Amino acid sequence: MKVMNCPLNGPRNISEFAWGGEVKPMPDPASVDDKVWADWLFLENNEAGVVREWWCHVPTSFWFIAERNTITDEILKTYAAGDVFNSRVEFSKKAETK
Amino acid sequence: MNSINPASLKRRSFIYRELVRLGAQFGEINGGAVPLSFGAAREVELASARRLALADLSVMPHCGFKGRGTAEWLTAQGLNIGPDSNKAYAQAGGELAARLAPTEIFLMDSLVGSGALMSRLNAAWTWAEAAPRPQQGYPLPRQDSHGWFMLAGEFAPEMFSKMCGVDLRRDRFAEGAIAQTSLAKMSAIIIRADRKAKDGRAHAAYHVLADVASAEYLWSCLMDAGKEFDIKPVGLQALQDLEQ
Numbered sequence: 001m002k003v004m005n006c007p008l009n010g011p012r013n014i015s016e017f018a019w020g021g022e023v024k025p026m027p028d029p030a031s032v033d034d035k036v037w038a039d040w041l042f043l044e045n046n047e048a049g050v051v052r053e054w055w056c057h058v059p060t061s062f063w064f065i066a067e068r069n070t071i072t073d074e075i076l077k078t079y080a081a082g083d084v085f086n087s088r089v090e091f092s093k094k095a096e097t098k
Numbered sequence: 099m100n101s102i103n104p105a106s107l108k109r110r111s112f113i114y115r116e117l118v119r120l121g122a123q124f125g126e127i128n129g130g131a132v133p134l135s136f137g138a139a140r141e142v143e144l145a146s147a148r149r150l151a152l153a154d155l156s157v158m159p160h161c162g163f164k165g166r167g168t169a170e171w172l173t174a175q176g177l178n179i180g181p182d183s184n185k186a187y188a189q190a191g192g193e194l195a196a197r198l199a200p201t202e203i204f205l206m207d208s209l210v211g212s213g214a215l216m217s218r219l220n221a222a223w224t225w226a227e228a229a230p231r232p233q234q235g236y237p238l239p240r241q242d243s244h245g246w247f248m249l250a251g252e253f254a255p256e257m258f259s260k261m262c263g264v265d266l267r268r269d270r271f272a273e274g275a276i277a278q279t280s281l282a283k284m285s286a287i288i289i290r291a292d293r294k295a296k297d298g299r300a301h302a303a304y305h306v307l308a309d310v311a312s313a314e315y316l317w318s319c320l321m322d323a324g325k326e327f328d329i330k331p332v333g334l335q336a337l338q339d340l341e342q
Contacts (some may be wrong), residue, residue: 009277013263013280016279058285059280059285059287060199
Protein backbone atom coordinates (compact mmCIF):
# COMPACT_ATOMS: atom_id res chain seq x y z
CA MET A 1 0.00 0.00 0.00
CA LYS A 2 1.06 3.58 -0.63
CA VAL A 3 2.47 5.19 2.50
CA MET A 4 2.14 8.84 3.50
CA ASN A 5 4.15 10.53 6.20
CA CYS A 6 1.92 12.27 8.73
CA PRO A 7 3.74 15.12 10.54
CA LEU A 8 2.15 14.02 13.85
CA ASN A 9 1.97 10.23 13.53
CA GLY A 10 4.71 9.25 11.12
CA PRO A 11 4.43 6.96 8.08
CA ARG A 12 0.96 5.42 7.70
CA ASN A 13 -1.04 3.58 5.07
CA ILE A 14 -2.68 6.00 2.62
CA SER A 15 -6.06 4.50 3.57
CA GLU A 16 -5.80 6.38 6.89
CA PHE A 17 -5.83 9.75 5.10
CA ALA A 18 -8.50 11.91 3.50
CA TRP A 19 -7.89 14.59 0.87
CA GLY A 20 -9.06 18.08 1.74
CA GLY A 21 -8.54 20.21 -1.36
CA GLU A 22 -5.86 22.58 -2.55
CA VAL A 23 -4.22 25.19 -0.36
CA LYS A 24 -5.30 28.51 -1.88
CA PRO A 25 -4.84 32.04 -0.58
CA MET A 26 -8.13 33.34 0.82
CA PRO A 27 -9.46 36.48 -0.84
CA ASP A 28 -10.40 39.29 1.54
CA PRO A 29 -13.96 38.34 2.60
CA ALA A 30 -14.85 41.99 3.21
CA SER A 31 -14.17 43.20 -0.32
CA VAL A 32 -14.48 40.11 -2.51
CA ASP A 33 -17.50 39.61 -4.79
CA ASP A 34 -19.62 36.47 -4.57
CA LYS A 35 -18.25 34.89 -7.73
CA VAL A 36 -14.63 35.04 -6.62
CA TRP A 37 -15.59 33.84 -3.13
CA ALA A 38 -17.50 30.84 -4.54
CA ASP A 39 -14.57 30.12 -6.84
CA TRP A 40 -12.21 30.06 -3.85
CA LEU A 41 -14.59 28.00 -1.77
CA PHE A 42 -15.75 25.35 -4.22
CA LEU A 43 -13.50 25.17 -7.28
CA GLU A 44 -10.11 23.51 -7.58
CA ASN A 45 -7.42 24.56 -10.04
CA ASN A 46 -6.65 20.90 -10.75
CA GLU A 47 -3.16 21.72 -11.89
CA ALA A 48 -0.83 19.16 -13.46
CA GLY A 49 2.42 19.31 -11.51
CA VAL A 50 3.44 19.97 -7.94
CA VAL A 51 0.53 21.23 -5.84
CA ARG A 52 0.01 22.00 -2.16
CA GLU A 53 -2.97 20.21 -0.66
CA TRP A 54 -4.80 19.80 2.64
CA TRP A 55 -4.78 16.23 3.97
CA CYS A 56 -6.30 14.79 7.12
CA HIS A 57 -5.05 11.84 9.17
CA VAL A 58 -8.51 10.46 9.95
CA PRO A 59 -7.81 8.49 13.18
CA THR A 60 -6.47 11.65 14.83
CA SER A 61 -8.40 14.28 12.79
CA PHE A 62 -5.02 15.95 12.26
CA TRP A 63 -4.99 18.34 9.28
CA PHE A 64 -1.71 19.08 7.57
CA ILE A 65 -0.28 20.18 4.23
CA ALA A 66 1.27 17.92 1.62
CA GLU A 67 3.15 18.79 -1.55
CA ARG A 68 2.23 16.29 -4.21
CA ASN A 69 3.08 15.88 -7.88
CA THR A 70 -0.28 15.26 -9.54
CA ILE A 71 1.37 13.81 -12.67
CA THR A 72 3.31 11.07 -10.88
CA ASP A 73 1.16 11.00 -7.70
CA GLU A 74 4.38 11.28 -5.74
CA ILE A 75 4.18 12.87 -2.27
CA LEU A 76 7.18 15.18 -2.00
CA LYS A 77 6.80 16.44 1.54
CA THR A 78 4.31 16.92 4.35
CA TYR A 79 4.28 19.44 7.17
CA ALA A 80 2.00 20.75 9.91
CA ALA A 81 -0.41 23.50 8.87
CA GLY A 82 0.97 25.57 11.74
CA ASP A 83 4.23 25.94 9.79
CA VAL A 84 2.36 28.06 7.23
CA PHE A 85 -0.63 29.46 9.10
CA ASN A 86 1.14 30.82 12.14
CA SER A 87 -0.70 34.06 12.80
CA ARG A 88 -4.26 34.84 13.73
CA VAL A 89 -6.55 36.09 10.95
CA GLU A 90 -8.92 38.89 11.94
CA PHE A 91 -12.06 39.45 9.90
CA SER A 92 -13.59 42.89 9.52
CA LYS A 93 -17.37 43.11 9.26
CA LYS A 94 -18.83 43.38 5.78
CA ALA A 95 -21.89 45.58 5.28
CA GLU A 96 -24.84 43.54 3.98
CA THR A 97 -25.79 44.61 0.47
CA LYS A 98 -29.36 43.32 0.64
CA MET B 99 -16.53 -14.95 44.27
CA ASN B 100 -19.80 -13.11 44.74
CA SER B 101 -20.71 -11.44 41.50
CA ILE B 102 -22.95 -8.41 41.41
CA ASN B 103 -25.58 -7.96 38.72
CA PRO B 104 -24.19 -5.27 36.38
CA ALA B 105 -27.71 -4.02 35.69
CA SER B 106 -27.96 -3.05 39.36
CA LEU B 107 -25.39 -0.28 38.78
CA LYS B 108 -25.88 2.82 36.66
CA ARG B 109 -22.37 2.66 35.25
CA ARG B 110 -21.64 -0.45 33.23
CA SER B 111 -19.81 -1.32 30.06
CA PHE B 112 -21.51 -0.89 26.70
CA ILE B 113 -20.72 -4.55 26.05
CA TYR B 114 -21.81 -5.88 29.46
CA ARG B 115 -24.41 -8.22 27.92
CA GLU B 116 -21.67 -9.89 25.89
CA LEU B 117 -19.49 -10.10 29.01
CA VAL B 118 -22.34 -11.70 30.95
CA ARG B 119 -22.78 -14.21 28.12
CA LEU B 120 -19.08 -15.09 28.42
CA GLY B 121 -19.49 -15.74 32.15
CA ALA B 122 -18.08 -12.54 33.63
CA GLN B 123 -18.12 -12.08 37.41
CA PHE B 124 -18.57 -8.39 38.16
CA GLY B 125 -17.42 -6.27 41.06
CA GLU B 126 -18.13 -2.64 41.89
CA ILE B 127 -15.32 -0.18 41.31
CA ASN B 128 -15.92 3.55 41.65
CA GLY B 129 -19.67 3.01 41.18
CA GLY B 130 -19.29 0.94 38.02
CA ALA B 131 -19.66 -2.76 37.25
CA VAL B 132 -16.22 -4.03 36.23
CA PRO B 133 -15.62 -7.64 35.14
CA LEU B 134 -13.20 -9.08 37.70
CA SER B 135 -12.94 -12.60 36.29
CA PHE B 136 -14.64 -15.01 33.93
CA GLY B 137 -15.20 -17.88 36.33
CA ALA B 138 -11.99 -19.80 35.65
CA ALA B 139 -9.45 -20.54 38.38
CA ARG B 140 -7.21 -17.59 39.18
CA GLU B 141 -4.05 -19.32 37.89
CA VAL B 142 -5.84 -20.28 34.67
CA GLU B 143 -6.85 -16.70 33.93
CA LEU B 144 -3.35 -15.51 34.79
CA ALA B 145 -1.90 -18.03 32.33
CA SER B 146 -4.32 -16.71 29.68
CA ALA B 147 -3.24 -13.14 30.39
CA ARG B 148 0.37 -14.19 29.82
CA ARG B 149 -0.50 -15.95 26.58
CA LEU B 150 -3.24 -13.83 24.99
CA ALA B 151 -6.28 -12.32 26.65
CA LEU B 152 -8.71 -9.46 26.25
CA ALA B 153 -10.11 -7.43 29.14
CA ASP B 154 -12.78 -4.74 29.17
CA LEU B 155 -11.79 -1.68 31.21
CA SER B 156 -14.41 0.67 29.74
CA VAL B 157 -15.95 1.42 33.12
CA MET B 158 -12.63 2.35 34.71
CA PRO B 159 -12.13 6.13 35.09
CA HIS B 160 -10.66 7.94 32.09
CA CYS B 161 -10.93 11.52 30.87
CA GLY B 162 -9.18 14.07 28.68
CA PHE B 163 -7.85 17.61 28.58
CA LYS B 164 -7.30 19.58 25.40
CA GLY B 165 -6.41 22.98 24.04
CA ARG B 166 -3.48 25.37 24.18
CA GLY B 167 -1.89 25.45 27.61
CA THR B 168 -3.21 22.00 28.57
CA ALA B 169 0.19 20.40 29.16
CA GLU B 170 1.35 23.41 31.20
CA TRP B 171 -1.82 23.42 33.29
CA LEU B 172 -1.59 19.67 34.01
CA THR B 173 2.09 20.04 34.88
CA ALA B 174 1.17 22.79 37.34
CA GLN B 175 -1.30 20.31 38.86
CA GLY B 176 1.60 17.96 39.57
CA LEU B 177 1.39 15.63 36.58
CA ASN B 178 4.38 14.30 34.71
CA ILE B 179 3.89 15.35 31.08
CA GLY B 180 6.86 14.91 28.74
CA PRO B 181 7.55 16.87 25.56
CA ASP B 182 6.84 14.14 22.98
CA SER B 183 3.48 13.52 21.37
CA ASN B 184 2.27 9.97 20.82
CA LYS B 185 3.83 8.93 24.09
CA ALA B 186 2.18 7.94 27.38
CA TYR B 187 3.66 9.21 30.63
CA ALA B 188 3.28 7.25 33.87
CA GLN B 189 1.98 9.16 36.90
CA ALA B 190 2.77 8.74 40.57
CA GLY B 191 -0.45 6.84 41.34
CA GLY B 192 -0.06 4.41 38.42
CA GLU B 193 -2.26 6.47 36.11
CA LEU B 194 -1.23 7.10 32.52
CA ALA B 195 -1.24 10.47 30.75
CA ALA B 196 -1.26 9.79 27.01
CA ARG B 197 -0.10 12.80 25.01
CA LEU B 198 -2.05 12.34 21.77
CA ALA B 199 -0.93 15.69 20.32
CA PRO B 200 1.01 18.70 21.62
CA THR B 201 -2.22 20.10 23.06
CA GLU B 202 -4.20 16.96 23.91
CA ILE B 203 -3.89 14.61 26.88
CA PHE B 204 -5.89 11.42 27.48
CA LEU B 205 -5.83 10.35 31.15
CA MET B 206 -6.37 6.74 32.18
CA ASP B 207 -6.64 5.51 35.72
CA SER B 208 -4.53 2.75 37.24
CA LEU B 209 -6.00 -0.73 37.56
CA VAL B 210 -7.14 0.22 41.06
CA GLY B 211 -9.66 2.56 39.47
CA SER B 212 -10.33 4.97 42.33
CA GLY B 213 -10.68 7.91 39.95
CA ALA B 214 -8.98 10.11 42.56
CA LEU B 215 -6.66 11.95 40.16
CA MET B 216 -9.41 12.61 37.63
CA SER B 217 -11.81 13.88 40.30
CA ARG B 218 -9.12 16.17 41.66
CA LEU B 219 -8.29 17.59 38.23
CA ASN B 220 -11.89 18.07 37.18
CA ALA B 221 -12.61 19.82 40.49
CA ALA B 222 -9.53 22.02 40.11
CA TRP B 223 -10.35 23.14 36.59
CA THR B 224 -12.35 26.37 36.21
CA TRP B 225 -12.43 29.10 33.62
CA ALA B 226 -10.35 31.99 34.80
CA GLU B 227 -12.50 35.08 35.44
CA ALA B 228 -10.03 37.56 34.04
CA ALA B 229 -10.05 38.56 30.40
CA PRO B 230 -8.03 37.76 28.44
CA ARG B 231 -8.19 34.25 29.88
CA PRO B 232 -4.87 32.47 30.28
CA GLN B 233 -4.29 29.52 27.96
CA GLN B 234 -5.05 26.52 30.15
CA GLY B 235 -6.97 24.12 27.92
CA TYR B 236 -10.30 22.60 28.87
CA PRO B 237 -11.62 19.23 30.13
CA LEU B 238 -12.77 16.79 27.50
CA PRO B 239 -15.25 14.16 28.71
CA ARG B 240 -13.91 10.79 27.57
CA GLN B 241 -15.58 8.38 29.97
CA ASP B 242 -18.50 7.65 27.67
CA SER B 243 -16.90 8.44 24.31
CA HIS B 244 -14.22 5.76 24.30
CA GLY B 245 -14.43 2.05 24.94
CA TRP B 246 -11.30 0.84 26.72
CA PHE B 247 -9.92 -2.66 26.30
CA MET B 248 -6.62 -4.19 27.29
CA LEU B 249 -5.01 -6.83 25.13
CA ALA B 250 -2.42 -8.72 27.15
CA GLY B 251 -0.06 -11.57 26.43
CA GLU B 252 2.97 -12.50 24.41
CA PHE B 253 0.96 -13.13 21.23
CA ALA B 254 -0.59 -9.65 21.24
CA PRO B 255 1.81 -8.12 18.68
CA GLU B 256 1.32 -11.07 16.35
CA MET B 257 -2.42 -10.76 16.64
CA PHE B 258 -2.36 -6.99 16.05
CA SER B 259 -0.41 -7.56 12.84
CA LYS B 260 -3.51 -9.18 11.38
CA MET B 261 -5.70 -6.15 11.86
CA CYS B 262 -3.48 -3.07 12.02
CA GLY B 263 -0.97 -1.49 9.62
CA VAL B 264 1.43 -0.20 12.28
CA ASP B 265 4.33 -2.39 13.37
CA LEU B 266 3.59 -3.09 17.05
CA ARG B 267 6.29 -5.70 17.64
CA ARG B 268 8.03 -5.24 20.94
CA ASP B 269 11.40 -4.33 19.44
CA ARG B 270 9.77 -1.65 17.25
CA PHE B 271 7.03 -0.23 19.45
CA ALA B 272 8.54 0.88 22.75
CA GLU B 273 6.96 0.91 26.18
CA GLY B 274 4.67 3.95 26.42
CA ALA B 275 4.47 4.39 22.64
CA ILE B 276 1.10 5.36 21.16
CA ALA B 277 -0.25 4.48 17.73
CA GLN B 278 -3.35 6.36 16.64
CA THR B 279 -4.31 4.33 13.66
CA SER B 280 -6.82 2.10 11.97
CA LEU B 281 -7.60 -1.15 13.82
CA ALA B 282 -10.07 -3.55 12.20
CA LYS B 283 -11.03 -0.60 9.93
CA MET B 284 -11.86 1.54 12.97
CA SER B 285 -9.98 4.55 14.26
CA ALA B 286 -8.32 3.45 17.47
CA ILE B 287 -5.62 4.45 19.93
CA ILE B 288 -3.18 1.71 20.89
CA ILE B 289 -0.83 2.28 23.83
CA ARG B 290 1.85 -0.15 24.93
CA ALA B 291 1.63 -0.50 28.71
CA ASP B 292 3.51 -3.57 29.88
CA ARG B 293 2.49 -5.05 33.22
CA LYS B 294 5.60 -5.18 35.35
CA ALA B 295 5.82 -8.09 37.75
CA LYS B 296 7.59 -7.84 41.10
CA ASP B 297 10.33 -10.17 39.83
CA GLY B 298 11.18 -7.57 37.17
CA ARG B 299 9.63 -9.33 34.21
CA ALA B 300 7.49 -7.20 31.89
CA HIS B 301 4.38 -8.86 30.50
CA ALA B 302 3.19 -7.51 27.16
CA ALA B 303 -0.01 -5.48 27.37
CA TYR B 304 -1.65 -2.85 25.21
CA HIS B 305 -4.47 -0.42 25.90
CA VAL B 306 -6.97 -0.17 23.06
CA LEU B 307 -9.25 2.88 22.99
CA ALA B 308 -11.91 3.31 20.34
CA ASP B 309 -15.33 4.79 19.69
CA VAL B 310 -17.68 3.32 22.26
CA ALA B 311 -20.56 3.08 19.79
CA SER B 312 -18.64 0.32 18.01
CA ALA B 313 -17.34 -1.39 21.16
CA GLU B 314 -19.27 -4.60 20.49
CA TYR B 315 -17.92 -4.75 16.96
CA LEU B 316 -14.33 -4.17 18.06
CA TRP B 317 -14.58 -6.69 20.92
CA SER B 318 -15.85 -9.35 18.50
CA CYS B 319 -13.12 -8.48 15.95
CA LEU B 320 -10.39 -8.79 18.58
CA MET B 321 -11.77 -12.06 19.93
CA ASP B 322 -12.06 -13.40 16.40
CA ALA B 323 -8.52 -12.37 15.44
CA GLY B 324 -7.18 -14.01 18.61
CA LYS B 325 -8.90 -17.35 18.04
CA GLU B 326 -5.86 -18.96 16.44
CA PHE B 327 -3.80 -17.99 19.52
CA ASP B 328 -6.49 -19.31 21.88
CA ILE B 329 -7.48 -15.88 23.19
CA LYS B 330 -9.58 -15.78 26.35
CA PRO B 331 -11.54 -12.98 28.03
CA VAL B 332 -10.08 -12.11 31.41
CA GLY B 333 -11.11 -9.79 34.20
CA LEU B 334 -9.31 -7.11 36.13
CA GLN B 335 -8.00 -9.72 38.59
CA ALA B 336 -5.79 -11.41 35.98
CA LEU B 337 -4.31 -8.07 34.87
CA GLN B 338 -3.53 -7.20 38.48
CA ASP B 339 -2.03 -10.66 39.00
CA LEU B 340 0.39 -10.01 36.12
CA GLU B 341 1.99 -7.45 38.41
CA GLN B 342 2.51 -9.95 41.25
